[in-house]
Amino acid sequence: LLAAAYALLVTDLFPGNLDTCKIPAIALFTFGVIYLKDSQHAYKYTYAATSIGSMLYGSVKNDFNIAGYIPKRIELIFTGVVIFTFVELLLFPRSSRRMVEKLSLKFFPVLQDFTNQATICAQRMKTFIADSKEHTDYVEALLGDHEDPFQLEKLTALHGEMKSLSNKLKKELDSGLDEPHVGFSLKLNPKAFRGLSRQIADCEVQAILILKSFQTLARYYRNERHPLRHTAWPELHAEILRDIARVSGTCRDKLVAAYPDGRLRPQGGNAVRAVIAASSLREFQDVRLRALAGWSDIYASTIESSAVVHVPGDASTTSDDEEIDPVSIMTISITTTMILDLCRSIQLAGKHVEDIAHTFPASK
Numbered sequence: 001l002l003a004a005a006y007a008l009l010v011t012d013l014f015p016g017n018l019d020t021c022k023i024p025a026i027a028l029f030t031f032g033v034i035y036l037k038d039s040q041h042a043y044k045y046t047y048a049a050t051s052i053g054s055m056l057y058g059s060v061k062n063d064f065n066i067a068g069y070i071p072k073r074i075e076l077i078f079t080g081v082v083i084f085t086f087v088e089l090l091l092f093p094r095s096s097r098r099m100v101e102k103l104s105l106k107f108f109p110v111l112q113d114f115t116n117q118a119t120i121c122a123q124r125m126k127t128f129i130a131d132s133k134e135h136t137d138y139v140e141a142l143l144g145d146h147e148d149p150f151q152l153e154k155l156t157a158l159h160g161e162m163k164s165l166s167n168k169l170k171k172e173l174d175s176g177l178d179e180p181h182v183g184f185s186l187k188l189n190p191k192a193f194r195g196l197s198r199q200i201a202d203c204e205v206q207a208i209l210i211l212k213s214f215q216t217l218a219r220y221y222r223n224e225r226h227p228l229r230h231t232a233w234p235e236l237h238a239e240i241l242r243d244i245a246r247v248s249g250t251c252r253d254k255l256v257a258a259y260p261d262g263r264l265r266p267q268g269g270n271a272v273r274a275v276i277a278a279s280s281l282r283e284f285q286d287v288r289l290r291a292l293a294g295w296s297d298i299y300a301s302t303i304e305s306s307a308v309v310h311v312p313g314d315a316s317t318t319s320d321d322e323e324i325d326p327v328s329i330m331t332i333s334i335t336t337t338m339i340l341d342l343c344r345s346i347q348l349a350g351k352h353v354e355d356i357a358h359t360f361p362a363s364k
Contacts, residue, residue, distance in 0.1 A: 001077075003029065003048045004070045007055035011066045022056045040174065096175035097188055101263035103169040104193065104353075105255060107200050110165055111346065112252045114158045114207055115245040117151065121214055122238040124150045125221050129229045150218050152211070159207045166204045169197050186266055192355040199349035206342040213335035220328060232298050233332045240291040240339055247287055248346070251280045255353075264353070266360035274357035281350020288343045295336045 006029055014021035030049045037045040055070055088094070128149060177190050220226045221234065228234075254277035256262075258270050266274075 001074070003033075003052045003055060004074055007052060007066065007070055010056060026053050026056055040178070095179065096172045097179045097185075098263065099172045100169065100176035100188060100193060101265050103165055103172065104196055104200075105259055105262055105264045107162075107165055107169075107203075107349075108248075108252045108255050110158070110161055111203065112245070112248045114155070114162060115241060115248045117155045117158050118210060118214070119238065119241040119245045121150045121152060121155055122234070122241050125214075125217065126234040126238045129221055129234055149222075150214070152215060152218060155211055155214065159204070159211050162204045162207055166197075166201045169200060173197050186359065186361070189356055189359050192352045192359075196349055196352035196356070199345050199352060202345040203342060203349065206338050206345055209338040210335065210342065213331060213338060216331050217335065220331070226328075228328055228332065231332075232301075236294050236298050237335065237339070239294065240287075240336070243287050243290060244284075244339070244343060247283050251277070251283070251350070254280050258357075264356060271357065271360040271362050274360055275354060278350055278354035278357045281347060281353065284343045284347040284350070288340050288347075291336070291340055291343070295340075299333065 006025075010021065010025045014025075029052045033045045033049045051073075055073060056066065173193060177188050177193065217228070217234075217237075220228045223229075254273075258273040258277040259265070259267065261267060
């Protein structure tokens with residue numbers, strides 16, 4: 001509409017088909033709209049820049065009758081708006097705000113699945129080390145999977161689901177926050193939802209690091225002569241992850257109960273239940289403290305009881321049962337650190353969910 005008004009003004013000031021006036025006018029307007037172009041709403045600036053030329057020159061069918069062509073073009077634009085609105089609202093209704101609410105809550109069941117599978121992986125590593133000393137064909141006979149005895153492929157698939165969810169949420173977030181609010185629902189809290197999206201992305205990063213660490217530890221544990229098989233680290237990782245999975249399952253159940261329709265929004269006077277469910281994620285602070293206590297004890301005993309030596313090449317081929325190379329120590333330490341960071345990200349995500357719940361209208 002601004003381009004149309006500008007075109008009409010130029011034709012009134014400079015009547016006639018004068019290229020010496022029209023071309024500079026087109027250049028001036030195009031420069032202005034491109035200079036003011038906003039990355040979040042780039043289409044309207046680009047469309048105005050491409051429209052000014054056709055408006056100032058009219059159309060061949062109208063014999064360059066600019067004053068008659070511009071109203072026709074405005075009519076076509078209005079018709080397009082009506083068609084677009086009909087398709088968006090009636091045929092294919094899709095709300096970015098609804099997507100943000102749904103994806104934000106869906107993260108916690110996906111996280112629960114990941115922590116459950118990580119617990120299974122760690123438990124199978126622990127069992128593999130304990131039983132393979134007596135059963136030479138343990139991988140084939142007991143685990144039944146020679147290629148992936150620790151089920152790391154399942155953990156990889158669940159991480160892929162976490163990554164897809166995080167990417168979708170980041171993609172929809174800006175549109176959801178900018179979506180017009182007509183008063184039928186509560187507007188999204190920008191600060192809380194941006195913070196939640198950031199922590200979900202951090203959880204995904206910690207998940208891939210845990211997965212990579214587990215893949216390295218699996219190579220260590222499958223080597224019969226590797227010294228890490230004779231430490232308490234496999235049992236510690238399994239214990240920490242069991243604790244995380246237990247707390248994560250409890251929090252997920254409370255969140256699902258507080259949001260029956262699967263969207264992070266007020267519904268059915270759920271303000272109190274939503275706050276209680278979100279506050280349950282604070283328990284991950286206690287999980288971190290328990291994990292840190294176990295980690296510090298075992299790490300100190302590992303350093304004291306083993307000679308730390310440099311082993312060239314792949315650390316998974318360590319041959320001396322009494323020596324642990326620095327790479328192995330770094331791997332087990334980083335694995336525990338990543339698990340602790342995952343707990344921290346979950347706890348911070350819960351803080352943002354709690355901030356969202358505090359904006360809900362109080363039930364009468």
